[in-house]
Amino acid sequence: MRRSNRELVEEFVSRVDRSLKGQPAAVAELLSPDAVIQVIGSTPISGIYRGEREIMDILVRSATSRIASGSVSLIDSIAQGDRVGVFLLIRAKTHTGRTYNAQGDPAGCYFRLSGGKIEEIRFYPDTTQVEAEIYERRFVPNTASPRDAAGDVR
Amino acid sequence: MSTESVSEVIRQFFEASTRAMHSEPVNPLALCHDQLVWTMTGSTPVARAYTGLQEFLDTIGKALATQFRPGPAFGIYPQEIIVEGNRAAVLLRGHGESAHGHPYNNHYFFFIEVKDGKLFKVLESCDGALVNQSVFDMHLE
Numbered sequence: 001m002r003r004s005n006r007e008l009v010e011e012f013v014s015r016v017d018r019s020l021k022g023q024p025a026a027v028a029e030l031l032s033p034d035a036v037i038q039v040i041g042s043t044p045i046s047g048i049y050r051g052e053r054e055i056m057d058i059l060v061r062s063a064t065s066r067i068a069s070g071s072v073s074l075i076d077s078i079a080q081g082d083r084v085g086v087f088l089l090i091r092a093k094t095h096t097g098r099t100y101n102a103q104g105d106p107a108g109c110y111f112r113l114s115g116g117k118i119e120e121i122r123f124y125p126d127t128t129q130v131e132a133e134i135y136e137r138r139f140v141p142n143t144a145s146p147r148d149a150a151g152d153v154r
Numbered sequence: 155m156s157t158e159s160v161s162e163v164i165r166q167f168f169e170a171s172t173r174a175m176h177s178e179p180v181n182p183l184a185l186c187h188d189q190l191v192w193t194m195t196g197s198t199p200v201a202r203a204y205t206g207l208q209e210f211l212d213t214i215g216k217a218l219a220t221q222f223r224p225g226p227a228f229g230i231y232p233q234e235i236i237v238e239g240n241r242a243a244v245l246l247r248g249h250g251e252s253a254h255g256h257p258y259n260n261h262y263f264f265f266i267e268v269k270d271g272k273l274f275k276v277l278e279s280c281d282g283a284l285v286n287q288s289v290f291d292m293h294l295e
Contacts (some may be wrong), residue, residue: 040261041281078243078265080157080236085243087265087277105195108263108279110234110245122245124263127283128197131294139283139292142254 005077005113009086012111013074020092022068028052032117044135065136067092068099073108084111090125098133101126108114126134157237160268164242167273173226175218175250183211196282199290221289222246222258223251229241230262241267256288 003011011030018025037049037059049059058085077086087106093099101107108124132138160214164277173178192210193203199264204210222228228250238245246262260280267275 011181026218041283043283076265078236078238078241082238083234083243085234085236085245085263085265087279103197105197105201106277106279107195108243108265110236110243112265122261122263124261124279126196127281128286129282131283137294139286140292140295142291148207149231 002116004079005082005084006077007112008113008116008118009077009079009111010074013072013086013088015070020067020072022069028056030118031055032119034118035118037121037123039123039125041125041130043125043130045130046127048075050146052058066094068095069093070100082113084113085109086111092134094134094136096136098136100129116141155268155271156241159271160237160242161235161254162267163268163271163273164235164244165232168232168246172229172231175222175224176226177224180220183207183215185272186210187269190273190276192276192278194278194280196279196285198282198285200285201282216261221253223253223255225251227251240269241265252288254288254291256291258284258288260284 008030015025015027020026031052033052035055038054039046045059046064049055072088072090075087075089077084086109088109089104090107091101105126108128109121111118112120167182167185168293170180170185173180174182186207188207190207190210191205194201196200204213230246230248231245232246234245244264244266248260248262250258252258263279266273
């Protein structure tokens, strides 16, 4: 029986989770050969990756050069037609022992599917954590202290 | 509510938000439920849950008024609205400038639950690093 688009996304997330745990998962099987993945923001892994080669050779290679292991699970999903929006719980350990998303925040992700394959993914990670934990960079105030700046809205 | 109604109230909210930043006499928060819960995910100084319309108005409402430059360039534009029941996943692009004069062109992803024809529960994900750099005037080292 053919799986629904929501079930395909659930299977994709499950396979990515197995892959992050170092298990064989054949994640690319669920992607269209022309799939496009966008990671939002301006972090070192942000960008638009078109097709299996860019996805595997640039995005996945960039991520695994910093991330040693991790986990991803689906928290909630909303599906309509060929589109599925999800919130994911993602945690990762870097090769240097830093933890991405220790606080357990959800991250948004959008999927568009066609013919039983994923055509498009737009991923909304915690870009502050990507910079600070995965790439070990610091946010430094240009003028005032971060506490002063944060105080504007607290 | 129908799929179209859920989608429409969400479109109206973001359109009103854009018009309010153009100094037009509209109140986007009139489209929010009194018991609104708006959760901003991530690690920015504003990331937390805001419970009740009044708390949202007192904090984020004031912040929007002081941390961004209002004007015709400001805009929030829905790209995709995926509706299932009374909930929607919403992808948006924003365009604007922070009070510090930095570009603020963010990407947003929301889950929005609509109740009584108004936004009731909102879960927001966006580019937090941009928030830190543009709105809170920081740079990366």
